[in-house]
Amino acid sequence: MIQKNEFFESIVNNRQKHPERLNASFNRIEEVLQILSIVKADEIIEKCKTEIDHSRNQLTDNEGVYVYKTINSLCTEKELKRIAELLFLSEISTKEAISLHEEYKIPVSHLEKDIIPISGDGAWITDNVNRRFLDMDSNYSATNLGMSNREIALGIYNQAIQLISMKEDRVHIPRTRFLKNIHEMLPDGLTQFYWQNSGGEAVDKALKIAKAYTKNAGVVAMKGGFHGRTHGAVSVTYEEKYRKPFFLHNQDWVHFVEFNDAEAVKNLFEKNKAKTVILELVQGEEAGIRPAEREFPKKLRDICDQYNGVMIVDEIQTGFGRTAEKENQWFASMVYDVIPDIMTIGKSFGGGYPVTAVVTNKQVSNAMKPGYDGSTFGGNPMAMVAAMIATRQMREKNITKNVIERSQQIINGLKRIRDENNSIGEIRGLGLMLSFQLSSPEKVAEFQKEIARNGVKTSLSTREWVRFLPPLIISKTDVDFLLKAIAQTLQII
Amino acid sequence: MIQKNEFFESIVNNRQKHPERLNASFNRIEEVLQILSIVKADEIIEKCKTEIDHSRNQLTDNEGVYVYKTINSLCTEKELKRIAELLFLSEISTKEAISLHEEYKIPVSHLEKDIIPISGDGAWITDNVNRRFLDMDSNYSATNLGMSNREIALGIYNQAIQLISMKEDRVHIPRTRFLKNIHEMLPDGLTQFYWQNSGGEAVDKALKIAKAYTKNAGVVAMKGGFHGRTHGAVSVTYEEKYRKPFFLHNQDWVHFVEFNDAEAVKNLFEKNKAKTVILELVQGEEAGIRPAEREFPKKLRDICDQYNGVMIVDEIQTGFGRTAEKENQWFASMVYDVIPDIMTIGKSFGGGYPVTAVVTNKQVSNAMKPGYDGSTFGGNPMAMVAAMIATRQMREKNITKNVIERSQQIINGLKRIRDENNSIGEIRGLGLMLSFQLSSPEKVAEFQKEIARNGVKTSLSTREWVRFLPPLIISKTDVDFLLKAIAQTLQII
Numbered sequence: 001m002i003q004k005n006e007f008f009e010s011i012v013n014n015r016q017k018h019p020e021r022l023n024a025s026f027n028r029i030e031e032v033l034q035i036l037s038i039v040k041a042d043e044i045i046e047k048c049k050t051e052i053d054h055s056r057n058q059l060t061d062n063e064g065v066y067v068y069k070t071i072n073s074l075c076t077e078k079e080l081k082r083i084a085e086l087l088f089l090s091e092i093s094t095k096e097a098i099s100l101h102e103e104y105k106i107p108v109s110h111l112e113k114d115i116i117p118i119s120g121d122g123a124w125i126t127d128n129v130n131r132r133f134l135d136m137d138s139n140y141s142a143t144n145l146g147m148s149n150r151e152i153a154l155g156i157y158n159q160a161i162q163l164i165s166m167k168e169d170r171v172h173i174p175r176t177r178f179l180k181n182i183h184e185m186l187p188d189g190l191t192q193f194y195w196q197n198s199g200g201e202a203v204d205k206a207l208k209i210a211k212a213y214t215k216n217a218g219v220v221a222m223k224g225g226f227h228g229r230t231h232g233a234v235s236v237t238y239e240e241k242y243r244k245p246f247f248l249h250n251q252d253w254v255h256f257v258e259f260n261d262a263e264a265v266k267n268l269f270e271k272n273k274a275k276t277v278i279l280e281l282v283q284g285e286e287a288g289i290r291p292a293e294r295e296f297p298k299k300l301r302d303i304c305d306q307y308n309g310v311m312i313v314d315e316i317q318t319g320f321g322r323t324a325e326k327e328n329q330w331f332a333s334m335v336y337d338v339i340p341d342i343m344t345i346g347k348s349f350g351g352g353y354p355v356t357a358v359v360t361n362k363q364v365s366n367a368m369k370p371g372y373d374g375s376t377f378g379g380n381p382m383a384m385v386a387a388m389i390a391t392r393q394m395r396e397k398n399i400t401k402n403v404i405e406r407s408q409q410i411i412n413g414l415k416r417i418r419d420e421n422n423s424i425g426e427i428r429g430l431g432l433m434l435s436f437q438l439s440s441p442e443k444v445a446e447f448q449k450e451i452a453r454n455g456v457k458t459s460l461s462t463r464e465w466v467r468f469l470p471p472l473i474i475s476k477t478d479v480d481f482l483l484k485a486i487a488q489t490l491q492i493i
Numbered sequence: 494m495i496q497k498n499e500f501f502e503s504i505v506n507n508r509q510k511h512p513e514r515l516n517a518s519f520n521r522i523e524e525v526l527q528i529l530s531i532v533k534a535d536e537i538i539e540k541c542k543t544e545i546d547h548s549r550n551q552l553t554d555n556e557g558v559y560v561y562k563t564i565n566s567l568c569t570e571k572e573l574k575r576i577a578e579l580l581f582l583s584e585i586s587t588k589e590a591i592s593l594h595e596e597y598k599i600p601v602s603h604l605e606k607d608i609i610p611i612s613g614d615g616a617w618i619t620d621n622v623n624r625r626f627l628d629m630d631s632n633y634s635a636t637n638l639g640m641s642n643r644e645i646a647l648g649i650y651n652q653a654i655q656l657i658s659m660k661e662d663r664v665h666i667p668r669t670r671f672l673k674n675i676h677e678m679l680p681d682g683l684t685q686f687y688w689q690n691s692g693g694e695a696v697d698k699a700l701k702i703a704k705a706y707t708k709n710a711g712v713v714a715m716k717g718g719f720h721g722r723t724h725g726a727v728s729v730t731y732e733e734k735y736r737k738p739f740f741l742h743n744q745d746w747v748h749f750v751e752f753n754d755a756e757a758v759k760n761l762f763e764k765n766k767a768k769t770v771i772l773e774l775v776q777g778e779e780a781g782i783r784p785a786e787r788e789f790p791k792k793l794r795d796i797c798d799q800y801n802g803v804m805i806v807d808e809i810q811t812g813f814g815r816t817a818e819k820e821n822q823w824f825a826s827m828v829y830d831v832i833p834d835i836m837t838i839g840k841s842f843g844g845g846y847p848v849t850a851v852v853t854n855k856q857v858s859n860a861m862k863p864g865y866d867g868s869t870f871g872g873n874p875m876a877m878v879a880a881m882i883a884t885r886q887m888r889e890k891n892i893t894k895n896v897i898e899r900s901q902q903i904i905n906g907l908k909r910i911r912d913e914n915n916s917i918g919e920i921r922g923l924g925l926m927l928s929f930q931l932s933s934p935e936k937v938a939e940f941q942k943e944i945a946r947n948g949v950k951t952s953l954s955t956r957e958w959v960r961f962l963p964p965l966i967i968s969k970t971d972v973d974f975l976l977k978a979i980a981q982t983l984q985i986i
Contacts, residue, residue: 020648020878022670058673089655090666100672101664106687106702106851106858108866112663119655128666142869143658153653155513156875160646162582162612164845165636170605173583173621176590177515179597180551194599197690197847198870204697204723208739209599217740229866230697231725241864246701247710253740347869352657354690354847354870358599365599371734373601373722376635376840377691377847382649385513 007072007080010087012064023064024091026055029071031093032086035129040074047074056096089118090128097128115457120147123474125457133452134478134485136468137459141284141317141433144348144472145393152351155385168195168378175379178388185330185391187339192365194358195379199316199346200228202356203278205373206342207232209358210276210310213367217253218274220265226285227278227314236278259283260292262299269307277304278312281332282323282430288465289428289435291323297338304341310364313340316356320348320391321472323431324400335430348472351390355383399472403431406479410434410468413483421490425464432472435465446493454485500565500573503580505557516557517584519548522564524586525579528622533567540567549589582611583621590621608950613640616967618950626945627971627978629961630952634777634810634926637841637965638886645844648878661688661871668872671881678823678884680832685858687851688872692809692839693721695849696771698866699835700725702851703769703803706860710746711767713758719778720771720807729771752776753785755792762800770797771805774825775816775923781958782921782928784816790831797834803857806833809849813841813884814965816924817893828923841965844883848876892965896924899972903927903961906976914983918957925965928958939986947978 011029013021026048033041051066052059059067071083090097098113105111116128125133125147138144159174166172175195183191194209196202211217221227221236228234234242235251243249255274257264268274277300283290297313304311318332329335331343341364346356357379377383411427414436418424425437438444444461451458459467470478504522506514519541526534544559545552552560564576583590591606598604609621618626618640631637652667659665668688676684687702689695704710714720714729721727727735728744736742748767750757761767770793776783790806797804811825822828824836834857839849850872870876904920907929911917918930931937937954944951952960963971 018648018651019644019882020651020667020670022673092666092669097664097666097669100669104672104684104686106685106853106861107863108687108702108861109662110863112660116664116666117656117659118666120657139658139660140869142660147656147658148654149657150654151512152657153650155511156653157646157650158511158513160649160845161641161643163610163640164613164642164645165632165640166610167605167632167635169602171590171594171609173585173590173609173611174513176585176593177513179593180515191597192599193597194601198694198868200868201691201694201723207724208722209601211740212738229701229868230694230723231700231728232723235724245705245862245865247704247746352653352873353875354873360599368599368601369738370600370603372738375691375693375722376633380845380847382846389512 007084008068010084010091011059011068012061013091021091023058023061024087025058025093025096026052026067027096028087028091028093029067030055031129032083035086036079036082038075038079038083044071044074056093086130089126094128114452117147122146123471123478133455133457134482135457136470136482137457138469138471140347141322141469142347143352144320144322144399145351145390146471146473149351151393152353152386152389155389156353156382159381159385163381165377165380165382168375172381174381174384174388178384181388182391185395186359187331187333187343189339189361190343190359192360192362193379194373195383196356196358196375197354197377198228199344199356200230200233202316202344202346202358203227203236203314204230204232206312206344206358207236207276207278208373209360209364209368210312210342212372213364214275214310216272216275218255218268218276219253220255220257220268220274220277222259222279222283223256224259224283224290225280226283259290260296262296262303265300266303269303269309275307275309276312277309278314280314280318281336282318282433284317284433285462288462289433289467291428291430292336294336297333297336301338310341312342312344314344316344316346318433319345320394321400321403322433322469324403325431327398327400327404329400332430349390350383350386351393353383353386355379355387397473403472406474406476407431407434409476409479410482413479414486417483417487417490421487423490432468432470432474435467437464438466440464443493447489450493451485451489454489456482456485500577501561503577503584504552504561505554506584514584516551516554517580518551518586518589519545519560520589521580521584521586522560523548525576528579529572529575531568531572531576537563537567549586579623582619587621607945610640615639616964616971626948626950627975628950629963629975630950631962631964633840634815634962635840636845637813637815637892638844638883639964639966642844644886645846645879645882648882649846649875652874652878656874658870658873658875661868665874667874667877667881671877674881675884678888679852680824680826680836682832682854683836683852685853685855686872687866688876689849689851689868690847690870691721692837692849693723693726695809695837695839695851696720696729696807697723697725699805699837699851700729700769700771701866702853702857702861703805703835705865706857707768707803709765709768711748711761711769712746713748713750713761713767713770715752715772715776716749717752717776717783718773719776752783753789755789755796758793759796762796762802768800768802769805770802771807773807773811774829775811775926777810777926778955781955782926782960784921784923785829787829790826790829794831803835804833805835805837807837809837809839811926812838813887814893814896815926815962817896818924820891820893820897822893825923842883843876843879844886846876846879848872848880890966896965899967899969900924900927902969902972903975906972907979910976910980910983914980916983925961925963925967928960930957931959933957936986940982943986944978944982947982949975949978
């Protein structure tokens with residue numbers, strides 16, 4: 001049964017318990033009454049409106065008391081409980097949320113407003129109007145362990161009440177704990193860390209380290225590759241429209257070659273135009289889901305060995321089990337049986353906390369000198385707590401095993417659906433980085449919209465490809481749900 | 494009185510309560526016994542060593558039980574309490590912490606290992622060997638509210654158990670709450686946000702936005718300026734040694750001019766070589782502490798207005814009250830009475846959580862188009878919770894008032910000391926970004942070392958300048974302590 005003060009606090013926030021929340025807005029209360037089809041909603045709204053100054057502002061404490069009393073007198077216990085639950089998840093309305101984002105966002109990207117997620121459990125998301133979705137995106141692979149995490153939350157809490165931050169340069173304890181436990185997951189010899197906060201930043205620094213080591217500014221990058229958005233990272237990202245507005249499209253130090261074309265890399269190394277090559281082993285953003293040909297990474301390894309070059313594998317999206325074919329293949333480079341000189345890691349590394357890193361071997365690392373870089377937040381205590389707990393959860397949950405099983409289940413399911421419905425074209429991917437082809441980009445858009453109605457949130461699409469990057473903890477039952485939703489959706493569109 | 498299980502859990506970790514901790518190492522237990530001068534330390538160590546496999550590994554649960562029983566039988570209640578307290582703050586020894594950092598750090602910066610901080614309260618830090626220091630650095634200004642923060646910790650906890658992450662593109666509730674409350678702190682018209690994770694990243698993106706708006710690749714930057722380390726940010730950073738190893742020292746789009754030389758900027762704009770100027774209003778890293786001349790920013794504002802150029806003020810270190818001369822001057826641009834077109838903010842923005850942003854006006858913002866950028870972690874829910882609570886604390890604690898008072902107290906105190914001791918040269922700075930001159934860099938090093946013995950942790954020095962960037966919550970009593978320590982130290986060295 002609902003505690004009276006619990007319902008009260010869903011309207012007039014108790015800051016001692018919830019410093020992150022505000023008082024509810026009346027606009028949100030109206031929304032919640034509607035979502036829950038509260039019988040006397042109209043009467044409540046009518047009665048409160050006379051007392052409320054502006055329905056989109058947070059209620060003042062006095063207004064909140066009035067609203068509380070009104071709802072309390074006109075609703076059943078059961079209704080109060082449901083109202084409190086939904087208000088606790090968000091005390092702010094859809095309209096407010098969207099309008100403030102629209103008003104104050106620098107429009108460097110499309111504002112996504114079709115779903116406003118407010119809580120997650122397992123592979124599922126609940127949105128602010130009480131819909132549930134199976135998450136087939138996991139925030140571009142940043143929430144592989146799901147959208148909420150009590151153990152990481154508690155670890156961060158404990159750290160923040162003790163020592164909330166410390167710069168990259170200084171020895172601290174949470175980073176020491178992390179270093180005690182990580183090495184079994186890493187490719188052989190990749191032991192040296194430089195901590196950063198975003199993926200783009202890690203790539204940017206990896207390029208700096210490679211250039212300083214090779215004493216050659218040149219970098220070979222792949223057509224179709226995506227590595228991030230800083231000046232350095234976007235320069236090696238293929239899409240010209242990501243570079244041109246910033247005059248970064250004709251960089252003399254960057255050479256793009258066809259994905260899988262090892263000869264082209266060799267030629268550039270031979271001519272001394274470059275001594276560094278950077279790639280994703282599974283291209284994710286700009287090429288549907290496109291795994292490298294099996295022998296390509298090994299050829300690059302040989303070329304780098306021959307010319308004393310540096311092979312950077314960007315594992316930001318592929319890392320931490322996403323592409324596993326065998327148990328404990330934590331990185332795509334393990335699947336391809338190749339050891340890069342530098343690896344960038346990020347996304348799910350901290351279970352949702354922004355923490356990334358450049359990882360390299362002793363030889364490359366030793367070429368760095370104090371003064372070459374520096375970071376305020378890189379490898380900070382909260383980040384290291386999150387990374388230690390997240391990577392431990394990955395091992396303990398044996399998620400690479402789950403990746404292998406769920407990947408097979410999805411691929412087999414898609415093939416079965418294709419047998420009965422010829423709208424699916426090619427199916428491709430590695431592990432739980434999967435995509436399938438429909439007839440056109442328009443068809444994909446239609447599919448995404450329709451399957452959302454069936455409770456599945458897809459990943460961003462690329463042209464005629466539907467992409468899936470589910471959290472790696474997705475269950476067998478979840479995948480059954482997914483496959484059923486796909487089949488149903490394809491029958492309708 | 495100490496609970497038996499509390500002492501036990503300081504050795505054999507209770508992961509349910511402390512997922513971020515490990516079992517203690519025996520090496521740390523030896524260290525703690527020594528630090529606390531435990532009477533029977535030798536006997537305890539002797540007895541335990543026969544049972545411990547390797548003193549630097551974490552104890553196994555069985556080993557832990559043995560150590561617990563041994564210490565328990567040979568120590569007083571009071572000793573047990575002190576051992577438990579220190580072990581809870583760190584279960585890992587100095588040796589372990591330093592050796593793991595030394596082994597696995599990419600040496601892009603000097604490893605700072607003289608002090609290993611493990612907890613903070615107010616402006617004070619406790620290190621792992623139980624020393625206390627007044628923090629005169631606040632992590633390059635990232636922990637202006639102090640080194641621990643219970644309210645931010647709780648807010649992040651609540652967020653992480655509900656929705657741990659969400660990409661920059663998507664509408665979410667914590668960011669909406671933040672947007673409801675921030676605008677009173679910002680310069681007029683600077684209302685548009687693009688969220689990032691590190692300061693360098695924010696500068697890098699500010700440059701991209703400025704280039705896209707001006708349709709001119711050129712950027713004027715200041716000699717002595719420091720803006721970060723990504724390809725973009727380091728290109729506009731003056732020190733050549735930060736750029737040269739990465740072939741970023743002869744960038745044709747960057748033009749360095751003397752700090753305070755408005756004419757030079759005008760000439761470059763006039764010749765269309767650039768339409769963007771970036772600067773810190775108080776240079777912090779590479780020039781001791783060097784405030785701009787009072788009229789310089791206004792001249793730049795006029796030039797930008799005349800040529801439809803973009804003025805970027807990097808407020809990452811100066812922002813959120815650090816340089817206040819009057820109450821509620823939250824940014825250095827307010828002190829200089831000028832409104833930039835773009836402002837970068839970071840460091841203390843999230844009270845220690847890595848969150849930064851590019852802030853601009855509607856006009857510049859409107860020139861951006863979807864696809865121009867994108868971020869996985871920028872403005873994520875935990876970051877927005879931290880930023881909302883941190884900025885609210887800044888306002889509620891009225892920290893700009895404290896900055897003004899403590900700044901005067903320090904400056905007056907330094908002048909009094911100088912009257913009696915001629916080793917202090919020039920004193921300069923703004924707000925709580927202060928520095929004073931000694932006779933040589935060697936003297937500064939000696940001063941820093943000696944004052945650390947007196948319980949004061951200084952900021953990194955620059956040449957012959959001692960720098961102070963204390964947390965903005967530093968108290969009158971703390972400053973009295975500081976001034977006394979400075980006077981004492983100068984008498985000795």
